[in-house]
Each structure stands twice: as structure tokens, then as C-alpha cells.
Amino acid sequence: MTAVTSDTSLDDARGARPAPPERGRRSRRRDVGAGFAFLSPWLVGFVVLTAFPMVASLYLAFTDYDLFRPPSWVGLENFTKLFEDPRFWTSARVTAIYVLVGTPIKLAAALAVAMVLNMRHRGQGAYRSIFYAPSLIGASVSIAIVWKAMFIDNGIVDRIGQLFGLPAGGWVGDPSKTMPMFVLLAVWTFGAPMVIFLAGLKQIPGELYEAAAVDGAGPIRKFWRITIPMLSPVLFFNLLLETIGAFQVFGSAFIISGGTGGPADSTLFYTLYLYIKGFAQFDMGYASAMAWVLVVVVGVITAILFKTSNAWVHYSGDNR
Structure with missing residues (x-):
């Protein structure tokens, strides 16, 4: 009992207080938001210039498409x-x-x-x-x-x-x-x-x-x-x-x-x-x-x- 009291008194003396859960969650959300903000130029470039063209070309591989008319599905032809x-x-x-x-x-x-x-x-x-x-x-x-x-x-x-x-x-x-x-x-x-x-x-x-x-x-x-x-x-x-x-x-x-x-x-x-x-x-x-x-x-x-x-x-x- 004495040890617990001593530890508690030591924490109080140092001013250590656990952060409120809500404040910790807000801090994590800010960090995540800042991370995505810095990553956004790369993410936009990846989606627009890489991911979307790859998905589109995979679809077009199964179509008849001449750049001027809408693609028509031909399967494995x-x-x-x-x-x-x-x-x-x-x-x-x-x-x-x-x-x-x-x-x-x-x-x-x-x-x-x-x-x-x-x-x-x-x-x-x-x-x-x-x-x-x-x-x-x-x-x-x-x-x-x-x-x-x-x-x-x-x-x-x-x-x-x-x-x-x-x-x-x-x-x-x-x-x-x-x-x-x-x-x-x-x-x-x-x-x-x-x-x-x-x-x-x-x-x-x-x-x-x-x-x-x-x-x-x-x-x-x-x-x-x-x-x-x-x-x-x-x-x-x-x-x-x-x-x-x-x-x-x-x-x-x-x-x-x-x-x-x-x-x-x-x-x-x-x-x-x-x-x-x-x-x-x-x-x-x-x-x-x-x-x-x-x-x-x-x-x-x-x-x-x-x-x-x-x-x-x-x-x-x-x-x-």
C-alpha cells in the first residue's frame, strides 16, 4: 500500500497526467490528415496516371475499340x-x-x-x-x-x-x-x-x-x-x-x-x-x-x- 502511494505521489510531483482519450484521437486524426495531405500529389498522380489507365486497358483488352466509337465487348477475341x-x-x-x-x-x-x-x-x-x-x-x-x-x-x-x-x-x-x-x-x-x-x-x-x-x-x-x-x-x-x-x-x-x-x-x-x-x-x-x-x-x-x-x-x- 505504501509503494502504491509513493508511486502516485511521485507521478503527481512530476505532473504526469494521461492524455484524455478524445484529445489523443484528435491528435492522431490530425497526424493522419497531415500525412495524406503530403501524400496527395503522389496519390493523385498514381490514380490518374497509373491505376486508372491500367484498369481501363484491362477492360479494353476484351473489347473492339478504335478510339472513335464506343468499345464493344468481344471477350477473348x-x-x-x-x-x-x-x-x-x-x-x-x-x-x-x-x-x-x-x-x-x-x-x-x-x-x-x-x-x-x-x-x-x-x-x-x-x-x-x-x-x-x-x-x-x-x-x-x-x-x-x-x-x-x-x-x-x-x-x-x-x-x-x-x-x-x-x-x-x-x-x-x-x-x-x-x-x-x-x-x-x-x-x-x-x-x-x-x-x-x-x-x-x-x-x-x-x-x-x-x-x-x-x-x-x-x-x-x-x-x-x-x-x-x-x-x-x-x-x-x-x-x-x-x-x-x-x-x-x-x-x-x-x-x-x-x-x-x-x-x-x-x-x-x-x-x-x-x-x-x-x-x-x-x-x-x-x-x-x-x-x-x-x-x-x-x-x-x-x-x-x-x-x-x-x-x-x-x-x-x-x-x-
Whole structure:
């Protein structure tokens, strides 16, 4: 009884009083209201620019809609026509080749340059800025125009090739050379994954390399036994982002091919064909069906990458 009285007297002396329930609820409501007020610009943008268009496109995927007349429900007809369309399969093949070839080469180039820049030498900051600069521009319209001018007949690439005895002829009009041209364009903008790789390399303890050198390990063994395992989370992150981004290539394909996917549909990327169907041929229902097929494919590939990452991605403290 004495202890209770002492505690009560101590609380009274300190002036501690529990807040009235109603006042606490009003304070929480004010905090929630302030939070939503700060979030409102993002929420409005998400609803208007992302959520609503996605729901609308899902509905349009099951309709016949040409942008001028009200959509009419056709069920799965768009998906049936889609899988029977030869150009759809061509666009899927072109995009798959670009993803499977361009993404690994781009990541390999980014990692190689990051490892060179991670070494101590003069002008590190300048070199990093130079290699990162192309990513600031990206595969924009202006870069696509310049790239097309470089690879057309009698362009700078054609002239340099002729100096080395290669036959004359531009890459833009040759179906066998268009994919290498797009891969080179993708690799040229390796700055973003390079910076992420460089940050990951900075986190690898130097003591690991020193211990490996004492054991007689050479540069190749150090790379495969230390660098790759320690860098695997960063490698996984870059692989995921670059794969998703490769599926969405559009601007450069549109500019270089003139919006047609030529020559011989060699530049008919998936998103370009989606644009042609939706905004050139006004078959918006078909284009919406294509968009949702792409969403499903990218989602499945992302899930596979996450599932298989358990076998090769090693995090700090992992005992595998």
C-alpha cells in the first residue's frame, strides 16, 4: 500500500497526467490528415496516371475499340487474334533476342568498367563522369537520330568499315545488322548499372583479396571466388532492372526504323508493334491485349529471377 502511494505521489510531483482519450484521437486524426495531405500529389498522380489507365486497358483488352466509337465487348477475341498473328510472334522474337543478348553484354561492360574505375589512379572523378554521361542522355530521340545517322549508308561507321576492307553498306537497311546496332546502343548507355556496380565494389573488404593473395589466388580466381559472390546482390538488382527495361525499348526502335519496324521487321520490337496496332491502325483493344500479355510475361520472368536468386545471390551473414 505504501509503494502504491509513493508511486502516485511521485507521478503527481512530476505532473504526469494521461492524455484524455478524445484529445489523443484528435491528435492522431490530425497526424493522419497531415500525412495524406503530403501524400496527395503522389496519390493523385498514381490514380490518374497509373491505376486508372491500367484498369481501363484491362477492360479494353476484351473489347473492339478504335478510339472513335464506343468499345464493344468481344471477350477473348483479341487474345485469340494476337496468338494467331505472325507479326506478334516476330515482335516477341526480336524483343527476346534483344533481352537475352543485349542485357548480359551491357551488364558485363558495366562491371568491367566499374572494376577498372575502382582502381586507384589519377582523375577518377573525371573518368567516372565521362563513362556515366551517356546514361544521362539515355536512348532519347536525339541520340536515336544521331545513332541512325552514324549507321546509315556512307555514315561514319560505314566509312570506318571501308577503311578496314569491309564491304560498303549501312547497318540500318541490313536486317542482319540491325540487332547488333541496337545492342551497341544499349551497351553504350551502361553508366547507370556501372555506378551501382562501383558502389558494390567499394563495399567488398580488401582483407578478402589480401588473404586470397596469400593463399596464391590469381586475379581470375579472386574474381570468381570473391568479387562475384560478394557482388551478387548488386548483380541481381542490376539484372532485374535491365531485363525489365529491355522489354520496354521503344524510342530508339521507332526513330531508327521510322515507326515501321523495318527492314523486314528486323526492328519490330514488341512495344513498337503495340504502338503500331494502337495508334497507327487504331486497334486499341488488340494493343491493350498485347500490353497485358507483356505485363504477365515480365511478371513471370521477375518471379523466376527472384525464385532462382536463392541459389546464387549471397547476402551478408549468409552461411551458404
